[in-house]
Amino acid sequence: xxxxVETGPFNTxxxxxxxxxxxxxxxxxxxxxxxxxxxGNILVGNDENAAAIxxxxxxxxxxxxxxxxxxxxxxxxxxxxxxTELISWCAYIAEPGQxxxxxxxxxxxxxxxxxxxxxxxxxxxGSRSTSLRGSFxxxxxxxxxxxxxxxxxxxxEIVMLPAPGLAVVAPAVALRKVFPAPVDGALPIRALPAGExxxxxxxxxxxxxxxxxxxxRSDRTGYRLSGEPIxxxxxxxxxxxxxxxxxxxxxxxGEPIVQMSDANTAGGYPKIAxxxxxxxxxxxxxxxxxxxRFVRSTHSEARAVEQxxxxxxxxxxxxxxxxxxxxxxxx
Amino acid sequence: xxxxxxSDPATIAFLTDALTAAGVDGLEISRPGGQLRxxxxxxxxxRISSAEATPHAPGSASAVVKAPMAGRFCVExxxxxxxxxxxxxxxxxxxxVGFVGVGHILLPLRAGRSGVLTRLLxxxxxxxxxxxxxxxxxxxx
Numbered sequence: 001x002x003x004x005v006e007t008g009p010f011n012t013x014x015x016x017x018x019x020x021x022x023x024x025x026x027x028x029x030x031x032x033x034x035x036x037x038x039x040g041n042i043l044v045g046n047d048e049n050a051a052a053i054x055x056x057x058x059x060x061x062x063x064x065x066x067x068x069x070x071x072x073x074x075x076x077x078x079x080x081x082x083x084t085e086l087i088s089w090c091a092y093i094a095e096p097g098q099x100x101x102x103x104x105x106x107x108x109x110x111x112x113x114x115x116x117x118x119x120x121x122x123x124x125x126g127s128r129s130t131s132l133r134g135s136f137x138x139x140x141x142x143x144x145x146x147x148x149x150x151x152x153x154x155x156x157e158i159v160m161l162p163a164p165g166l167a168v169v170a171p172a173v174a175l176r177k178v179f180p181a182p183v184d185g186a187l188p189i190r191a192l193p194a195g196e197x198x199x200x201x202x203x204x205x206x207x208x209x210x211x212x213x214x215x216x217r218s219d220r221t222g223y224r225l226s227g228e229p230i231x232x233x234x235x236x237x238x239x240x241x242x243x244x245x246x247x248x249x250x251x252x253x254g255e256p257i258v259q260m261s262d263a264n265t266a267g268g269y270p271k272i273a274x275x276x277x278x279x280x281x282x283x284x285x286x287x288x289x290x291x292x293r294f295v296r297s298t299h300s301e302a303r304a305v306e307q308x309x310x311x312x313x314x315x316x317x318x319x320x321x322x323x324x325x326x327x328x329x330x331x
Numbered sequence: 332x333x334x335x336x337x338s339d340p341a342t343i344a345f346l347t348d349a350l351t352a353a354g355v356d357g358l359e360i361s362r363p364g365g366q367l368r369x370x371x372x373x374x375x376x377x378r379i380s381s382a383e384a385t386p387h388a389p390g391s392a393s394a395v396v397k398a399p400m401a402g403r404f405c406v407e408x409x410x411x412x413x414x415x416x417x418x419x420x421x422x423x424x425x426x427x428v429g430f431v432g433v434g435h436i437l438l439p440l441r442a443g444r445s446g447v448l449t450r451l452l453x454x455x456x457x458x459x460x461x462x463x464x465x466x467x468x469x470x471x472x
Contacts, residue, residue: 319434
Protein backbone atom coordinates (compact mmCIF):
# COMPACT_ATOMS: atom_id res chain seq x y z
CA UNK A 1 0.00 0.00 0.00
CA UNK A 2 0.93 3.63 -0.39
CA UNK A 3 -0.76 6.38 1.57
CA UNK A 4 -1.30 9.88 0.24
CA VAL A 5 0.02 12.23 2.92
CA GLU A 6 -0.51 15.50 1.08
CA THR A 7 -1.81 16.40 -2.37
CA GLY A 8 -3.07 19.30 -4.42
CA PRO A 9 -6.31 19.00 -6.44
CA PHE A 10 -6.61 17.10 -9.74
CA ASN A 11 -3.84 14.57 -9.16
CA THR A 12 -5.04 11.25 -10.53
CA UNK A 13 -4.20 7.67 -11.38
CA UNK A 14 -3.41 7.34 -15.09
CA UNK A 15 -2.04 4.72 -17.45
CA UNK A 16 -1.75 4.98 -21.24
CA UNK A 17 -5.48 5.47 -21.61
CA UNK A 18 -8.75 3.91 -22.66
CA UNK A 19 -8.97 4.13 -26.43
CA UNK A 20 -11.73 2.47 -28.39
CA UNK A 21 -14.84 3.74 -26.61
CA UNK A 22 -15.28 7.17 -28.14
CA UNK A 23 -18.22 5.83 -30.13
CA UNK A 24 -20.13 5.50 -26.88
CA UNK A 25 -18.95 8.86 -25.60
CA UNK A 26 -16.07 7.70 -23.38
CA UNK A 27 -12.94 9.86 -23.50
CA UNK A 28 -9.65 8.04 -23.84
CA UNK A 29 -8.11 9.69 -20.73
CA UNK A 30 -4.58 8.51 -19.94
CA UNK A 31 -1.42 10.36 -18.95
CA UNK A 32 -0.79 13.81 -20.43
CA UNK A 33 2.86 12.72 -20.85
CA UNK A 34 2.56 9.07 -21.88
CA UNK A 35 6.27 8.86 -22.74
CA UNK A 36 7.15 9.60 -19.09
CA UNK A 37 4.79 6.84 -17.92
CA UNK A 38 6.28 4.32 -20.36
CA UNK A 39 9.86 5.08 -19.30
CA GLY A 40 8.99 5.17 -15.58
CA ASN A 41 7.34 1.78 -15.86
CA ILE A 42 10.29 0.28 -17.75
CA LEU A 43 12.71 1.57 -15.10
CA VAL A 44 10.80 -0.10 -12.27
CA GLY A 45 10.36 -3.30 -14.30
CA ASN A 46 6.64 -2.98 -15.11
CA ASP A 47 4.60 -3.38 -18.23
CA GLU A 48 4.67 0.02 -19.99
CA ASN A 49 0.95 0.49 -19.49
CA ALA A 50 0.94 0.00 -15.70
CA ALA A 51 -0.95 2.68 -13.77
CA ALA A 52 1.05 5.56 -12.29
CA ILE A 53 0.20 8.67 -10.30
CA UNK A 54 -0.03 11.82 -12.39
CA UNK A 55 0.94 14.85 -10.32
CA UNK A 56 -0.04 18.21 -11.79
CA UNK A 57 -0.54 20.20 -8.60
CA UNK A 58 2.24 20.28 -6.05
CA UNK A 59 3.39 19.51 -3.44
CA UNK A 60 2.43 15.87 -3.23
CA UNK A 61 3.77 13.47 -0.66
CA UNK A 62 3.06 9.83 -0.05
CA UNK A 63 4.22 7.16 2.34
CA UNK A 64 5.34 3.70 1.24
CA UNK A 65 4.00 1.03 3.55
CA UNK A 66 6.30 -1.66 2.25
CA UNK A 67 9.66 -2.01 0.52
CA UNK A 68 9.12 -0.90 -3.04
CA UNK A 69 10.82 0.20 -6.25
CA UNK A 70 9.70 3.58 -7.53
CA UNK A 71 10.68 6.14 -10.14
CA UNK A 72 9.63 9.74 -10.70
CA UNK A 73 9.61 10.81 -14.34
CA UNK A 74 8.14 13.61 -16.44
CA UNK A 75 8.72 17.08 -15.04
CA UNK A 76 12.11 18.58 -14.27
CA UNK A 77 12.00 18.83 -10.48
CA UNK A 78 13.90 16.45 -8.20
CA UNK A 79 11.92 14.31 -5.76
CA UNK A 80 12.86 13.94 -2.09
CA UNK A 81 12.76 10.73 -0.06
CA UNK A 82 12.66 11.37 3.69
CA UNK A 83 14.12 14.79 2.93
CA THR A 84 17.04 13.50 0.83
CA GLU A 85 17.12 14.86 -2.71
CA LEU A 86 17.02 12.21 -5.42
CA ILE A 87 17.20 12.57 -9.18
CA SER A 88 14.22 12.16 -11.44
CA TRP A 89 14.17 9.58 -14.25
CA CYS A 90 15.78 7.11 -11.83
CA ALA A 91 14.44 3.98 -10.12
CA TYR A 92 15.16 3.63 -6.40
CA ILE A 93 14.16 1.35 -3.56
CA ALA A 94 12.10 2.85 -0.74
CA GLU A 95 11.95 1.23 2.67
CA PRO A 96 8.67 0.84 4.61
CA GLY A 97 7.60 4.13 6.16
CA GLN A 98 9.66 6.35 3.89
CA UNK A 99 7.96 9.46 2.54
CA UNK A 100 8.35 10.61 -1.06
CA UNK A 101 7.79 14.31 -1.68
CA UNK A 102 7.38 16.10 -4.99
CA UNK A 103 7.72 19.87 -4.97
CA UNK A 104 6.72 22.32 -7.69
CA UNK A 105 9.04 21.62 -10.66
CA UNK A 106 10.97 24.60 -12.04
CA UNK A 107 9.62 24.64 -15.61
CA UNK A 108 7.48 21.68 -16.57
CA UNK A 109 3.95 20.67 -15.67
CA UNK A 110 3.52 17.02 -14.75
CA UNK A 111 5.40 14.37 -12.79
CA UNK A 112 4.63 10.66 -12.76
CA UNK A 113 5.27 8.24 -9.92
CA UNK A 114 5.65 4.65 -11.09
CA UNK A 115 5.93 1.81 -8.58
CA UNK A 116 7.16 -1.75 -9.08
CA UNK A 117 4.11 -3.96 -9.58
CA UNK A 118 1.99 -0.96 -10.63
CA UNK A 119 -0.99 0.49 -8.81
CA UNK A 120 -3.37 -2.40 -8.16
CA UNK A 121 -6.60 -0.83 -9.29
CA UNK A 122 -9.57 -2.41 -11.11
CA UNK A 123 -9.43 -2.20 -14.90
CA UNK A 124 -12.48 -0.47 -16.40
CA UNK A 125 -12.89 -0.79 -20.17
CA GLY A 126 -9.29 -1.87 -20.59
CA SER A 127 -7.70 0.88 -18.50
CA ARG A 128 -6.91 1.98 -14.95
CA SER A 129 -7.03 5.67 -15.93
CA THR A 130 -9.24 8.00 -13.94
CA SER A 131 -12.06 9.54 -15.93
CA LEU A 132 -12.83 12.65 -13.89
CA ARG A 133 -15.81 13.65 -16.02
CA GLY A 134 -17.25 10.14 -15.95
CA SER A 135 -16.36 9.62 -12.27
CA PHE A 136 -15.04 6.13 -12.90
CA UNK A 137 -11.71 4.37 -13.24
CA UNK A 138 -8.54 5.03 -11.26
CA UNK A 139 -8.94 5.80 -7.58
CA UNK A 140 -12.75 5.52 -7.28
CA UNK A 141 -13.20 7.81 -10.27
CA UNK A 142 -11.87 10.87 -8.47
CA UNK A 143 -8.72 12.85 -7.73
CA UNK A 144 -6.39 11.71 -4.99
CA UNK A 145 -7.10 13.04 -1.51
CA UNK A 146 -5.16 13.10 1.72
CA UNK A 147 -5.47 9.78 3.52
CA UNK A 148 -6.18 7.72 0.38
CA UNK A 149 -4.49 4.34 0.42
CA UNK A 150 -3.71 2.64 -2.87
CA UNK A 151 -2.81 -1.02 -3.28
CA UNK A 152 0.34 -2.02 -5.12
CA UNK A 153 0.66 -5.09 -7.35
CA UNK A 154 3.11 -7.93 -6.77
CA UNK A 155 6.64 -7.01 -7.76
CA UNK A 156 8.81 -9.92 -8.79
CA GLU A 157 11.39 -7.58 -10.32
CA ILE A 158 12.50 -5.81 -7.12
CA VAL A 159 15.49 -8.13 -6.67
CA MET A 160 16.80 -7.08 -10.08
CA LEU A 161 17.23 -3.39 -9.28
CA PRO A 162 20.90 -2.42 -8.75
CA ALA A 163 21.42 -1.05 -5.22
CA PRO A 164 22.50 2.44 -6.31
CA GLY A 165 19.45 2.73 -8.58
CA LEU A 166 18.93 2.75 -12.33
CA ALA A 167 18.55 5.96 -14.29
CA VAL A 168 17.87 6.89 -17.87
CA VAL A 169 18.78 9.74 -20.19
CA ALA A 170 15.46 11.62 -20.27
CA PRO A 171 13.62 11.83 -23.61
CA ALA A 172 14.05 15.60 -23.88
CA VAL A 173 17.84 15.04 -23.87
CA ALA A 174 18.11 11.71 -25.68
CA LEU A 175 15.71 12.84 -28.41
CA ARG A 176 16.78 16.48 -28.69
CA LYS A 177 17.43 16.01 -32.40
CA VAL A 178 13.78 15.21 -33.08
CA PHE A 179 12.24 17.50 -30.44
CA PRO A 180 13.56 20.99 -31.14
CA ALA A 181 14.12 23.32 -28.20
CA PRO A 182 11.95 26.41 -27.66
CA VAL A 183 12.72 29.29 -30.02
CA ASP A 184 12.65 32.70 -28.30
CA GLY A 185 10.81 31.07 -25.41
CA ALA A 186 8.08 29.58 -27.65
CA LEU A 187 7.77 25.79 -27.71
CA PRO A 188 7.53 24.50 -31.29
CA ILE A 189 4.56 22.12 -31.61
CA ARG A 190 4.17 20.32 -34.91
CA ALA A 191 0.74 20.04 -36.46
CA LEU A 192 -0.94 19.09 -39.70
CA PRO A 193 -3.59 21.28 -41.35
CA ALA A 194 -7.02 19.81 -40.62
CA GLY A 195 -10.42 19.64 -42.35
CA GLU A 196 -11.50 23.28 -42.13
CA UNK A 197 -8.04 24.89 -42.40
CA UNK A 198 -8.81 26.50 -45.74
CA UNK A 199 -11.90 28.22 -44.33
CA UNK A 200 -9.56 30.51 -42.44
CA UNK A 201 -7.74 31.83 -45.53
CA UNK A 202 -5.32 34.58 -44.40
CA UNK A 203 -6.12 34.02 -40.73
CA UNK A 204 -5.05 30.41 -41.30
CA UNK A 205 -1.57 31.70 -42.05
CA UNK A 206 -1.71 33.89 -38.94
CA UNK A 207 -2.45 30.75 -36.93
CA UNK A 208 0.98 29.34 -37.88
CA UNK A 209 2.82 32.65 -37.63
CA UNK A 210 1.86 33.88 -34.22
CA UNK A 211 2.94 32.88 -30.73
CA UNK A 212 0.09 31.51 -28.59
CA UNK A 213 -0.09 31.46 -24.83
CA UNK A 214 -1.70 28.63 -22.85
CA UNK A 215 -4.51 30.32 -20.94
CA UNK A 216 -5.55 29.63 -17.35
CA ARG A 217 -8.76 28.04 -18.67
CA SER A 218 -6.80 24.91 -19.58
CA ASP A 219 -6.91 21.43 -18.10
CA ARG A 220 -6.61 17.76 -19.01
CA THR A 221 -9.61 18.12 -21.37
CA GLY A 222 -8.16 20.90 -23.46
CA TYR A 223 -5.82 23.85 -23.63
CA ARG A 224 -7.40 27.19 -24.51
CA LEU A 225 -4.89 29.43 -26.23
CA SER A 226 -4.66 33.22 -26.01
CA GLY A 227 -3.51 35.31 -28.92
CA GLU A 228 -4.75 37.35 -31.86
CA PRO A 229 -8.17 35.78 -32.71
CA ILE A 230 -8.49 34.00 -36.04
CA UNK A 231 -11.78 33.89 -37.91
CA UNK A 232 -13.09 31.82 -40.80
CA UNK A 233 -14.08 33.74 -43.95
CA UNK A 234 -17.68 32.58 -43.51
CA UNK A 235 -19.41 31.30 -40.40
CA UNK A 236 -20.17 27.63 -40.79
CA UNK A 237 -22.71 25.50 -39.06
CA UNK A 238 -21.23 22.07 -38.68
CA UNK A 239 -22.72 18.93 -37.28
CA UNK A 240 -20.87 17.51 -34.30
CA UNK A 241 -18.29 14.99 -35.40
CA UNK A 242 -15.62 12.82 -33.79
CA UNK A 243 -12.72 14.54 -32.06
CA UNK A 244 -9.45 13.09 -30.75
CA UNK A 245 -6.61 14.44 -28.57
CA UNK A 246 -4.48 16.85 -30.58
CA UNK A 247 -7.32 18.31 -32.61
CA UNK A 248 -7.19 22.12 -32.64
CA UNK A 249 -10.66 23.67 -32.87
CA UNK A 250 -11.50 27.31 -33.34
CA UNK A 251 -14.64 28.43 -31.47
CA UNK A 252 -16.45 31.62 -32.59
CA UNK A 253 -14.25 33.77 -30.30
CA GLY A 254 -11.28 32.93 -32.52
CA GLU A 255 -8.95 31.62 -29.83
CA PRO A 256 -8.07 27.97 -30.51
CA ILE A 257 -8.63 25.01 -28.20
CA VAL A 258 -6.28 22.01 -28.32
CA GLN A 259 -8.01 18.81 -27.22
CA MET A 260 -5.88 16.93 -24.69
CA SER A 261 -6.01 13.52 -22.91
CA ASP A 262 -9.57 13.92 -21.58
CA ALA A 263 -10.64 15.21 -25.01
CA ASN A 264 -14.31 15.53 -25.82
CA THR A 265 -15.44 12.67 -28.00
CA ALA A 266 -17.31 14.94 -30.40
CA GLY A 267 -17.49 18.61 -31.28
CA GLY A 268 -18.75 20.94 -33.93
CA TYR A 269 -16.22 23.76 -34.04
CA PRO A 270 -14.14 24.01 -37.21
CA LYS A 271 -10.78 22.24 -36.96
CA ILE A 272 -7.82 24.24 -38.18
CA ALA A 273 -5.09 21.70 -37.45
CA UNK A 274 -4.13 18.58 -35.51
CA UNK A 275 -1.03 18.23 -33.31
CA UNK A 276 1.05 15.20 -34.30
CA UNK A 277 0.69 12.48 -31.68
CA UNK A 278 4.41 12.45 -30.84
CA UNK A 279 4.34 16.10 -29.80
CA UNK A 280 1.40 15.73 -27.42
CA UNK A 281 3.63 14.85 -24.46
CA UNK A 282 5.52 18.12 -24.89
CA UNK A 283 2.23 19.97 -24.81
CA UNK A 284 1.29 17.90 -21.74
CA UNK A 285 4.44 19.20 -20.05
CA UNK A 286 3.76 22.84 -21.01
CA UNK A 287 2.36 24.90 -18.17
CA UNK A 288 -0.38 27.49 -18.08
CA UNK A 289 1.22 30.73 -19.27
CA UNK A 290 3.74 28.91 -21.49
CA UNK A 291 4.14 30.20 -25.05
CA UNK A 292 4.04 27.99 -28.09
CA ARG A 293 4.08 28.20 -31.83
CA PHE A 294 2.59 25.72 -34.27
CA VAL A 295 4.94 24.39 -36.94
CA ARG A 296 3.44 22.98 -40.10
CA SER A 297 4.47 19.34 -40.31
CA THR A 298 4.00 16.45 -42.69
CA HIS A 299 2.87 12.86 -42.30
CA SER A 300 6.37 11.64 -43.12
CA GLU A 301 7.94 13.89 -40.48
CA ALA A 302 5.39 12.69 -37.92
CA ARG A 303 6.24 9.11 -38.83
CA ALA A 304 9.99 9.76 -38.53
CA VAL A 305 9.55 11.28 -35.04
CA GLU A 306 7.40 8.32 -34.03
CA GLN A 307 10.11 5.91 -35.17
CA UNK A 308 12.83 7.80 -33.28
CA UNK A 309 10.72 7.65 -30.10
CA UNK A 310 10.10 3.92 -30.63
CA UNK A 311 13.85 3.30 -31.01
CA UNK A 312 14.57 5.21 -27.81
CA UNK A 313 11.92 3.29 -25.83
CA UNK A 314 13.16 -0.03 -27.25
CA UNK A 315 16.73 0.83 -26.31
CA UNK A 316 15.72 1.78 -22.77
CA UNK A 317 13.71 -1.43 -22.42
CA UNK A 318 16.43 -3.74 -23.75
CA UNK A 319 19.43 -2.03 -22.20
CA UNK A 320 17.84 -1.72 -18.75
CA UNK A 321 17.10 -5.45 -18.80
CA UNK A 322 20.63 -6.24 -19.98
CA UNK A 323 22.29 -4.00 -17.38
CA UNK A 324 20.15 -5.42 -14.55
CA UNK A 325 21.03 -8.97 -15.56
CA UNK A 326 24.73 -8.24 -15.97
CA UNK A 327 25.00 -6.61 -12.56
CA UNK A 328 23.02 -9.42 -10.95
CA UNK A 329 25.39 -12.00 -12.49
CA UNK A 330 28.45 -10.19 -11.18
CA UNK A 331 27.22 -10.11 -7.58
CA UNK B 332 57.03 -7.51 -11.43
CA UNK B 333 54.67 -7.22 -14.33
CA UNK B 334 52.12 -4.42 -14.40
CA UNK B 335 49.11 -6.37 -15.65
CA UNK B 336 45.86 -4.54 -14.97
CA UNK B 337 43.71 -7.20 -13.34
CA SER B 338 40.67 -4.96 -13.44
CA ASP B 339 40.74 -4.94 -17.27
CA PRO B 340 37.74 -6.93 -18.56
CA ALA B 341 39.87 -8.30 -21.41
CA THR B 342 42.43 -9.64 -18.94
CA ILE B 343 39.67 -11.16 -16.80
CA ALA B 344 38.06 -12.74 -19.83
CA PHE B 345 41.43 -14.14 -20.96
CA LEU B 346 42.16 -15.56 -17.50
CA THR B 347 38.67 -17.05 -17.26
CA ASP B 348 39.06 -18.76 -20.63
CA ALA B 349 42.47 -20.05 -19.63
CA LEU B 350 41.13 -21.43 -16.34
CA THR B 351 38.18 -23.08 -18.07
CA ALA B 352 40.46 -24.63 -20.69
CA ALA B 353 42.78 -25.93 -17.98
CA GLY B 354 39.89 -27.31 -15.92
CA VAL B 355 40.84 -25.16 -12.94
CA ASP B 356 38.02 -24.17 -10.54
CA GLY B 357 39.15 -20.69 -9.72
CA LEU B 358 41.85 -18.18 -9.09
CA GLU B 359 42.54 -15.51 -6.53
CA ILE B 360 45.04 -12.70 -6.96
CA SER B 361 45.82 -10.33 -4.13
CA ARG B 362 47.91 -7.25 -4.64
CA PRO B 363 48.38 -4.13 -2.57
CA GLY B 364 45.89 -2.29 -4.78
CA GLY B 365 43.10 -4.84 -4.65
CA GLN B 366 41.95 -8.37 -5.03
CA LEU B 367 40.60 -10.36 -7.97
CA ARG B 368 38.75 -13.62 -7.56
CA UNK B 369 37.44 -15.70 -10.45
CA UNK B 370 35.34 -18.78 -9.73
CA UNK B 371 34.63 -21.00 -12.73
CA UNK B 372 31.12 -22.38 -12.35
CA UNK B 373 30.40 -26.01 -13.17
CA UNK B 374 27.98 -25.51 -16.00
CA UNK B 375 29.27 -22.48 -17.83
CA UNK B 376 29.41 -18.92 -16.61
CA UNK B 377 32.13 -17.67 -14.32
CA ARG B 378 31.67 -15.53 -11.23
CA ILE B 379 34.01 -12.65 -10.92
CA SER B 380 34.46 -10.32 -8.02
CA SER B 381 36.99 -7.66 -7.46
CA ALA B 382 37.38 -5.43 -4.48
CA GLU B 383 39.64 -2.51 -4.04
CA ALA B 384 41.79 -2.12 -1.02
CA THR B 385 42.05 1.43 0.19
CA PRO B 386 45.39 2.68 -1.04
CA HIS B 387 47.23 4.59 1.61
CA ALA B 388 49.08 7.68 0.67
CA PRO B 389 51.27 9.18 3.33
CA GLY B 390 49.27 11.50 5.56
CA SER B 391 45.83 10.90 4.05
CA ALA B 392 43.51 8.05 3.25
CA SER B 393 41.38 7.89 0.14
CA ALA B 394 38.80 5.64 -1.45
CA VAL B 395 38.29 4.99 -5.12
CA VAL B 396 34.92 4.54 -6.80
CA LYS B 397 35.23 1.96 -9.55
CA ALA B 398 33.10 1.19 -12.58
CA PRO B 399 30.46 -1.45 -11.76
CA MET B 400 30.37 -2.43 -15.42
CA ALA B 401 31.72 -1.36 -18.79
CA GLY B 402 30.24 1.79 -20.24
CA ARG B 403 30.73 5.49 -20.73
CA PHE B 404 31.83 7.56 -17.74
CA CYS B 405 29.53 10.56 -17.21
CA VAL B 406 30.32 13.06 -14.49
CA GLU B 407 26.93 14.73 -14.49
CA UNK B 408 23.40 13.74 -15.27
CA UNK B 409 22.88 14.64 -18.93
CA UNK B 410 19.64 16.44 -18.05
CA UNK B 411 21.29 18.58 -15.39
CA UNK B 412 21.14 22.19 -16.37
CA UNK B 413 23.19 23.13 -13.35
CA UNK B 414 26.65 24.64 -13.56
CA UNK B 415 29.51 22.15 -13.73
CA UNK B 416 30.41 20.74 -10.34
CA UNK B 417 33.84 21.89 -9.33
CA UNK B 418 36.53 19.86 -7.60
CA UNK B 419 37.39 19.36 -4.87
CA UNK B 420 33.97 19.14 -3.21
CA UNK B 421 32.52 17.42 -0.16
CA UNK B 422 30.41 14.34 -0.70
CA UNK B 423 28.51 12.09 1.67
CA UNK B 424 28.22 8.34 1.22
CA UNK B 425 24.83 8.32 -0.56
CA UNK B 426 25.74 11.11 -3.00
CA UNK B 427 25.89 10.33 -6.68
CA VAL B 428 29.38 11.18 -7.94
CA GLY B 429 28.78 10.22 -11.55
CA PHE B 430 27.27 7.62 -13.84
CA VAL B 431 28.31 4.79 -16.09
CA GLY B 432 26.21 5.10 -19.23
CA VAL B 433 25.21 2.13 -21.37
CA GLY B 434 23.07 3.30 -24.28
CA HIS B 435 20.39 5.47 -22.69
CA ILE B 436 20.72 3.73 -19.32
CA LEU B 437 22.73 5.40 -16.57
CA LEU B 438 24.10 3.53 -13.58
CA PRO B 439 24.49 5.94 -10.69
CA LEU B 440 27.84 5.80 -8.90
CA ARG B 441 27.50 6.36 -5.17
CA ALA B 442 30.34 7.90 -3.22
CA GLY B 443 30.03 5.04 -0.73
CA ARG B 444 32.09 7.05 1.78
CA SER B 445 31.89 10.55 3.11
CA GLY B 446 34.84 12.72 2.28
CA VAL B 447 36.19 15.10 -0.31
CA LEU B 448 35.96 14.27 -3.99
CA THR B 449 39.43 15.34 -5.05
CA ARG B 450 39.90 14.14 -8.58
CA LEU B 451 38.55 12.23 -11.52
CA LEU B 452 40.56 9.16 -12.47
CA UNK B 453 38.91 8.77 -15.87
CA UNK B 454 38.11 11.32 -18.57
CA UNK B 455 34.47 12.40 -18.65
CA UNK B 456 32.87 10.72 -21.64
CA UNK B 457 35.57 8.01 -21.83
CA UNK B 458 34.74 4.36 -22.31
CA UNK B 459 35.62 2.54 -19.11
CA UNK B 460 35.87 -1.14 -18.26
CA UNK B 461 34.60 -3.11 -15.29
CA UNK B 462 36.57 -2.12 -12.20
CA UNK B 463 38.28 0.89 -13.72
CA UNK B 464 38.94 3.56 -11.09
CA UNK B 465 36.72 6.59 -11.79
CA UNK B 466 36.92 9.07 -8.92
CA UNK B 467 39.02 9.50 -5.82
CA UNK B 468 37.52 10.48 -2.49
CA UNK B 469 39.83 11.67 0.25
CA UNK B 470 38.62 10.41 3.59
CA UNK B 471 38.63 12.56 6.69
CA UNK B 472 41.57 11.56 8.87
